[in-house]
Amino acid sequence: xxxxxxxxxxxxxxxxxxxxxxxxxxxxxxxxxxxxxxxxxxxxxxxxxxxxxxxxxxxxxxxxxxxxxxxxxxxxxxxxxxxxxxxxxxxxxxxxxxxxxxxxxxxxxxxxxxxxxxxxxxxxxxxxxxxxxxxxxxxxxxxxxxxxxxxxxxxxxxxxxxxxxxxxxxxxxxxxxxxxxxxxxxxxxxxxxxxxxxxxxxxxxxxxxxxxxxxxxxxxxxxxxxxxxxxxxxxxxxxxxxxxxxxxxxxxxxxxxxxxxxxxxxxxxxxxxxxxxxxxxxxxxxxxxxxxxxxxxxxxxxxxxxxxxxxxxxxxxxxxxxxxxxxxxxxxxxxxxxxxxxxxxxxxxxxxxxx
Ligand code: PMP
Numbered sequence: 001x002x003x004x005x006x007x008x009x010x011x012x013x014x015x016x017x018x019x020x021x022x023x024x025x026x027x028x029x030x031x032x033x034x035x036x037x038x039x040x041x042x043x044x045x046x047x048x049x050x051x052x053x054x055x056x057x058x059x060x061x062x063x064x065x066x067x068x069x070x071x072x073x074x075x076x077x078x079x080x081x082x083x084x085x086x087x088x089x090x091x092x093x094x095x096x097x098x099x100x101x102x103x104x105x106x107x108x109x110x111x112x113x114x115x116x117x118x119x120x121x122x123x124x125x126x127x128x129x130x131x132x133x134x135x136x137x138x139x140x141x142x143x144x145x146x147x148x149x150x151x152x153x154x155x156x157x158x159x160x161x162x163x164x165x166x167x168x169x170x171x172x173x174x175x176x177x178x179x180x181x182x183x184x185x186x187x188x189x190x191x192x193x194x195x196x197x198x199x200x201x202x203x204x205x206x207x208x209x210x211x212x213x214x215x216x217x218x219x220x221x222x223x224x225x226x227x228x229x230x231x232x233x234x235x236x237x238x239x240x241x242x243x244x245x246x247x248x249x250x251x252x253x254x255x256x257x258x259x260x261x262x263x264x265x266x267x268x269x270x271x272x273x274x275x276x277x278x279x280x281x282x283x284x285x286x287x288x289x290x291x292x293x294x295x296x297x298x299x300x301x302x303x304x305x306x307x308x309x310x311x312x313x314x315x316x317x318x319x320x321x322x323x324x325x326x327x328x329x330x331x332x333x334x335x336x337x338x339x340x341x342x343x344x345x346x347x348x349x350x351x352x353x354x355x
Contacts, residue, residue, distance in 0.1 A: 008121065015117045018320050027343060029334040030318040032185075032295050034214035036337075037254070037271070039262040042215070042338075045255035046248050058247045060238075065250050068257040069222050073194055077141035078227040081234060082253070084244040086184060086208035086221030089233070090150075092202060092240075093117055093223070096232040098124045103147035103239040108137050110157045110326055112182065124148075131158070131326075135289055135297070137167040143173040152182040156188045157322060157332040159291025166190040171200045180204045180230065185293035186272070187267050188210030194224050201226035211294055212267055213256050220245065270294050274335045280345055284352070295334045297327075303355040305329040311351045317344055 017233040018031035070077045104127035129141035135158040154161035204225040204324045210216035290296040309321035320332040
């Protein structure tokens, strides 16, 4: 703590990302990265973009990438915003749409832990809506006065998803404030709310290219919503940093979006691996929360989550353990390749058998 820090900084507890260790080689199942490489067309496009134009600023309005996203999802270009990862987009959205020290923004008690961090940073009040004992998000919890709503769908770190009907019901009860649906994991089997943006001008759907597009290293996220919401986010971006996406990220992300067929294939593979892994873990006595994402959330009736985490780490397998109420006996396990999951299964079986 430094005396030079602002009062907000002194009181904030920053988000802790999953570790990116350098001490030895791990099977890395802790940050929901895609186990498969991006489309070869992405690498080609990035190479091509590494030319003499790097001395020039990138396109501040990201025309090519926004056009590609608009065309893929059949929306208008002015209904698309792109940012440096969806985390940045979420931060911009808080600044754009949530009022400091006003009515609380609602989000689940078990959800993405960045939501309360932004609330603290931007002095936005929030209220936690309890998930049930099986981590379902009850839509009725969101039928109350609020200053905005943020829902991860599918939710993280549980993998549970809300049906489109439930999202619609929440939107019908909330016409006045902005409802953010964070669809970081939707491409692994969830139902996207993107198709509702023309009916609900207060709906902002945020997606990332870090998971289903295998581009965590490039830092690209996008938001889809009414032109008025998108204009609001652009105004925030242009009040902070006009060039959030560099030339290489713009080129690579656009090439990925234009090669959707490749991504459909690798997502199907990940879903198949998830279902196989789930069945094997259930057969071994684990509780596995049904997941529509590229990770599963698991616990064992006898062996504590923290103990499994520690022993897996010793065996060079990294998963994520959250030391928080309600979920401290659970582990979040990213779906890797089939080979990685076989090694994981063998290791975790040995740990719980010996317990
Ligand atoms: N939303 C959720 C629910 C996430 O789990 C993540 C990944 N940590 C993000 C947003 C941020 O993703 P990124 O900044 O890599 O786009």
